[in-house]
Amino acid sequence: MGSGSSTKTIPDNENDRKKSVSLVLDTTSEVSLRSISYQEMISAYEVVESLEDVNPGKLAKYKKISKQYLKESFHNLVKTDIFALEGQNALGDIAKTLLLVANLGSILEGKTKSTRAERFEKDISRYIREAEIDKFCIRTIKNFNFDEAEYKNADHKNHKIAIVTRCLLILKNYCECSEDLATYVLEDNRMMLFLRKILTDGHTDIVAENARKANKDEMEKRQQYAAEYGEEIIFDPLIDFAMDTVYHITIWDTNFNRLRDLDLLKALEPYLKSGLRLVALLTIANIIDEEECKIIKSHTGVVEELMNIFRRSLGEKSHRYNTWSSRQCGLGIRRLARNDENKKMLSEFGAIELLVKMSDGDEDEQLESVQALWYLTFDVDIRQKIVGDQDLGVVDVLIELSKSKNDKIRKTCIGALWTLRNDLAVSDIKEYKRAAIGIERSKAAVDPRKAQHVMISYHWSNQEEMKTICKKIKQAGFKVWMDIEKLEGSTVDAMADAVENSKIVLVCMSRKYKNSPNCRAEANYAFQKKRQIIPLKMERGYEPDGWLGFIIGTLKYYEFSGHYPFDAKVKELIRGLQTAYTGEKED
Incomplete structure (x- = not known):
């Protein structure tokens, strides 16, 4: 500002x-x-x-x-x-x-x-x-x-x-x-x-x-x-x-x-x-976290005011109204949309239409637009609205910008389309069905006999710790899949292959993991494919909330937040993996 x-x-x-x-x-x-x-x-x-x-x-x-x-x-x-x-x-x-x-x-x-x-x-x-x-x-x-x-x-x-x-x-x-x-x-x-x-x-x-x-x-x-x-x-x-x-x-x-x-x-x-x-x-x-979203719910008039300013800014040549730029408004919507409690409210106030309009702007505005749209697609009702109303233009924008030369824009659009894939597959709109065919993986590509490795699903901020844990697990004799490039060089297709050919998925819990659409896509897919999930707690004091809390439930986790000696916890995790592979109960 x-x-x-x-x-x-x-x-x-x-x-x-x-x-x-x-x-x-x-x-x-x-x-x-x-x-x-x-x-x-x-x-x-x-x-x-x-x-x-x-x-x-x-x-x-x-x-x-x-x-x-x-x-x-x-x-x-x-x-x-x-x-x-x-x-x-x-x-x-x-x-x-x-x-x-x-x-x-x-x-x-x-x-x-x-x-x-x-x-x-x-x-x-x-x-x-x-x-x-x-x-x-x-x-x-x-x-x-x-x-x-x-x-x-x-x-x-x-x-x-x-x-x-x-x-x-x-x-x-x-x-x-x-x-x-x-x-x-x-x-x-x-x-x-x-x-x-x-x-x-x-x-x-x-x-x-x-x-x-x-x-x-x-x-x-x-x-x-x-x-x-x-x-x-x-x-x-x-x-x-x-x-x-x-x-x-x-x-x-x-x-x-x-x-x-x-x-x-x-x-x-x-x-x-x-x-x-x-x-x-x-x-x-x-x-804020999911529980604290009640603060936002108590002041919906301010959210509506944000939408009005966003709308006015998009009508200006400079894409700025008073001290607020369209991109700043888009960022605000994206941050609000991180929490599931806010998604429907944003949709009702016209956020989707405004984000689609901003996608006609420069690359910074395009990226902000499609990032916010990806967050919104995790809501089932919003997915149905997006796919059911071609005039809304969301799917068309995502398909068009998935061809962008900007790597971040392209991969964000692919991620959002991946989230929409099941709804696109049953759509009455031919273009959407074709998009679903291009996104959905062939079932024949998955070999159940390969479903033996451990997949590590983590937020990039924990990469160094996870590289060390990955090395220790490999030394213990396990096959491990870990995306070191973390979406800078990987694709949704590679992620899906990693989940489908895994026996166990390590979900590395933190607030940043919970707020990341990439991490959510990975964890959701592992959950949908009924892969065994073993949570690792990477942030001291964090208790999984929202969608992550739903997936984790009461599963036993291993803590790597620094609260306990690192090597001792690695040994404990390896014992847990050995138990998971043999099907025996852990002591």
């Missing part, structure tokens, strides 16, 4: 410098750049701001200037303790500098292709990390004396508060495009507790929102500050940026388990009734 903040027009006496930097942006030759000053950087920024279209050449120059500025200009600043400074001019300069850094990428919105803008922001986030600006921001935020009364009554021109807010704005803007930065922020426990405190303490502000808006003097102060500094800087923006920062951290799947440990739901749920309800909804969708 982009920032609403922007830098102000440079002073008239900087026009010559602005023209000089403009020439740098216009030239196609490589320019050896010296250190870039703040004024030169702001000039380059404003040149880009004035352009309707930023072509690749200008973007490359802008990136080079930005890189040089971030690389050379922050050696002293990153070591500064702003709370030890008293000079208002120095503090004001720091605040302006941080605002510029925060907006280096967001200024490109609508001025170049989204893929170029995203690559630029990823590069800027890397430069920020190399210059250790992220460390400065986190240290500054953590050292902020968060006293609510003092904060609310502070002078609107308090530069230290502005600095803290802009440090958070930097993290908010660049955590969205950098998994490394998002993970770095998340791993700082004090920083995350600070964000949670901001959100928790902000609940009273939500209640008092109308009263504050009615205060004429307060509104005039806010407007005056916004006119001078380009942003409003009292309590609300800090909550806004904190919420967005948490949201941008949650969009990265690798952060799921750490986020669960922070117990954020209590802090987030009240915002479902606030102006931040959409961000709160999507943040919650990123971290």
Whole structure:
């Protein structure tokens, strides 16, 4: 989500410098750049701001200037303790500098292709990390004396508060495009507790929102500050940026388990009734389990609002409505659809039709569309709806995009069609029957005499542990099938062959496994084919829920979460496999 903040027009006496930097942006030759000053950087920024279209050449120059500025200009600043400074001019300069850094990428919105803008922001986030600006921001935020009364009554021109807010704005803007930065922020426990405190303490502000808006003097102060500094800087923006920062951290799947440990739901749920309800909804969708979906069910109006914004964004040339892009809305739908409890609700609100419409977009939008559609196909009623209504266009989209040169798009479509295969086979639509024939495997291809190996079904995040377990099992004399490439080079056909020719399937349970459509397809097929399933618990504290809980039931599992000695558990698993092959009861 982009920032609403922007830098102000440079002073008239900087026009010559602005023209000089403009020439740098216009030239196609490589320019050896010296250190870039703040004024030169702001000039380059404003040149880009004035352009309707930023072509690749200008973007490359802008990136080079930005890189040089971030690389050379922050050696002293990153070591500064702003709370030890008293000079208002120095503090004001720091605040302006941080605002510029925060907006280096967001200024490109609508001025170049989204893929170029995203690559630029990823590069800027890397430069920020190399210059250790992220460390400065986190240290500054953590050292902020968060006293609510003092904060609310502070002078609107308090530069230290502005600095803290802009440090958070930097993290908010660049955590969205950098998994490394998002993970770095998340791993700082004090920083995350600070964000949670901001959100928790902000609940009273939500209640008092109308009263504050009615205060004429307060509104005039806010407007005056916004006119001078380009942003409003009292309590609300800090909550806004904190919420967005948490949201941008949650969009990265690798952060799921750490986020669960922070117990954020209590802090987030009240915002479902606030102006931040959409961000709160999507943040919650990123971290909840099946049982917690009742929170979503209690706020279906927010889900419906998300659909309306999605619909409006698709009607815009930029595929963006207000601060929300179509792809962000699609991601929100995909995350909501991970939990079976939400699937029918999303279908009723028109998610399927909107996802089909987004599939006409660029490759990023296509991928988001078909990924969300795959999640939805695991619901039996939705499968029947998709296959029974050709005008809906889902199957046609999946068939067409299954020929995509983009490997991820192609394999996602094949996976979704695989999930639909039984419904397609009995469809009255000839094209769908033909698609089913192409997907469904020949029964003659399966040789029951080969059904002897152990298949390992796992999420890629557990690959290293499973490679070790695989090696140990092989050394014990078992034949083992394990997809090392994990769908980057494998196919649904290979997965089906592995299941059909297996005697035992090791299902490696974790939240990530449960949330993966690839893993679900594997486990479902093993269950349908009545293969013996032996669960391995890969995540401490995780209890299988939803579809995974149904498949696992009361089966005995072997724990490899780190709670017990690894080698001892491997030996226990091997004994369990030996018992399974002989048909004897395990002690």
